[in-house]
Amino acid sequence: MKRFATTFVAAVVLLAAGCSDDGGGGGSSSADVPGVTDTEVVVGTHHPLTGPAAAGYASISPATKAYFDFVNANGGVHGRKITYKVKDDAYNPATTQQVVRELVLQDKVFAIINGLGTPTHTGVLDFLKTNRVPDLFVASGSRSWNQPDKYPGTFGFNPDYTVEGKILGTYVKDNLAGKKVCFLGQDDDFGRDSLVGLEQVVGTVAAKGSYVTSNPNVGPQMGEFKAAGCEVVVLATIPGFTALSIGTAAKIAYKPQFVVSNVGADPTTVSKALGAAAPLLEGVVAANYLPLSTDESNPWVQLFKKVNTEYNNGAEFDNNVIYGMSVAYLFVQSLQAAGKDLTRDGIISAVQKNNFQGPGLVPLRFSDSDHSGYGGTQLTKIEKGKAVFLGSAYTTDDKDGAVAPHTAQAVTPPSNGVPAA
Numbered sequence: 001m002k003r004f005a006t007t008f009v010a011a012v013v014l015l016a017a018g019c020s021d022d023g024g025g026g027g028s029s030s031a032d033v034p035g036v037t038d039t040e041v042v043v044g045t046h047h048p049l050t051g052p053a054a055a056g057y058a059s060i061s062p063a064t065k066a067y068f069d070f071v072n073a074n075g076g077v078h079g080r081k082i083t084y085k086v087k088d089d090a091y092n093p094a095t096t097q098q099v100v101r102e103l104v105l106q107d108k109v110f111a112i113i114n115g116l117g118t119p120t121h122t123g124v125l126d127f128l129k130t131n132r133v134p135d136l137f138v139a140s141g142s143r144s145w146n147q148p149d150k151y152p153g154t155f156g157f158n159p160d161y162t163v164e165g166k167i168l169g170t171y172v173k174d175n176l177a178g179k180k181v182c183f184l185g186q187d188d189d190f191g192r193d194s195l196v197g198l199e200q201v202v203g204t205v206a207a208k209g210s211y212v213t214s215n216p217n218v219g220p221q222m223g224e225f226k227a228a229g230c231e232v233v234v235l236a237t238i239p240g241f242t243a244l245s246i247g248t249a250a251k252i253a254y255k256p257q258f259v260v261s262n263v264g265a266d267p268t269t270v271s272k273a274l275g276a277a278a279p280l281l282e283g284v285v286a287a288n289y290l291p292l293s294t295d296e297s298n299p300w301v302q303l304f305k306k307v308n309t310e311y312n313n314g315a316e317f318d319n320n321v322i323y324g325m326s327v328a329y330l331f332v333q334s335l336q337a338a339g340k341d342l343t344r345d346g347i348i349s350a351v352q353k354n355n356f357q358g359p360g361l362v363p364l365r366f367s368d369s370d371h372s373g374y375g376g377t378q379l380t381k382i383e384k385g386k387a388v389f390l391g392s393a394y395t396t397d398d399k400d401g402a403v404a405p406h407t408a409q410a411v412t413p414p415s416n417g418v419p420a421a
Helices: 002-019 060-073 093-106 118-122 125-130 161-175 189-202 219-227 239-251 267-281 299-311 319-338 344-353
Strands: 040-047 081-088 111-113 135-138 154-156 181-186 207-211 232-236 257-260 285-288 376-383 386-395 404-406
Touching: 040 060, 040 093, 060 081, 060 299, 060 319, 081 093, 081 319, 093 111, 093 118, 093 125, 118 189, 125 135, 125 154, 135 319, 161 189, 161 232, 161 257, 161 285, 161 376, 161 386, 181 189, 181 219, 189 232, 207 219, 219 239, 232 239, 239 257, 239 267, 267 319, 285 386, 299 319, 319 344
Parallel strands: 040 081, 040 111, 111 135, 135 154, 181 207, 181 232, 232 257, 257 285
Antiparallel strands: 285 376, 376 386, 386 404
């Protein structure tokens, strides 16, 4: 009886949340909207602060919070301070569902910002849709986030994995022509979509493998690639598995050219995982669509470094910090654009209008028919232990569109570091 009663109560709570004006995206004014008062907007996220994906990724949400704290110290947005609730899901989809329900049903957040991970966030899409919670700037390049007809409140942030796969493939085709190409990817949309983009450009790869995050052993895959004579290995891997792949290959005296997705390419994170073997990263080619943390001359890096020092306890300044603050900057732009009368429908409409210019190296693709994030990426190469950009950035789509150079002039941040309305 107790189990029945608990289930019944939970169902009633869910039904109420799904049917009420509060959960319904909006109502006619901010007074009706969960997480919004005249002085505060409460948002939440799920991130892996522990577990197999914590390396590197655990530093993203503190960076996001630091930028929000910086904005709050400068008056907030339309008079509201941003409260940012972060819950650890350990990169476990079951835990993600639990913590996201807590954020929505108990904490009454206005929106979920930058929920991280393909397998994790996939499991909460329908729940967020049912409760009509804006699901902004998901930290993954899965094409699942770009389904405006099915999930009108969900938007990506990263370039989608097929877009990135096409650009990585173009690099391989132009610079490593004639070499035997192989592929290792995560056993979900991340790996599958990346492979689709790669093979669209280079043709069928000579060998392909996958991994699951619960099994930190890529020895069989690297052994197969070596036996197959693979000269180029493209990786769609999270940072820990980038390090595992490179380190495992070295142990069996296998030295292909590694070409890596932006997801698993932060040099600081991968170097730490490799430890004394960090010099193995020399020559690795990777993707990035945001400024490099080591580019001291970049005005965005200068701004984010200042914020990091003042509001993030001077945390180690790597590309994960750049990522977290870039997401925060975009959310503040979205709040500004949504106006003082903040509603859930209003912020979705503001994001779709996409009048955003920020630190990204390529444009965001948001519109009413496209909810994917950045539309391309630039490639980097590790030289003398430091990532440096190669050539120009490129944009493309996830279909059969051309991979084209993007040469527009980068914008600089506002003088006070806070985007204007």
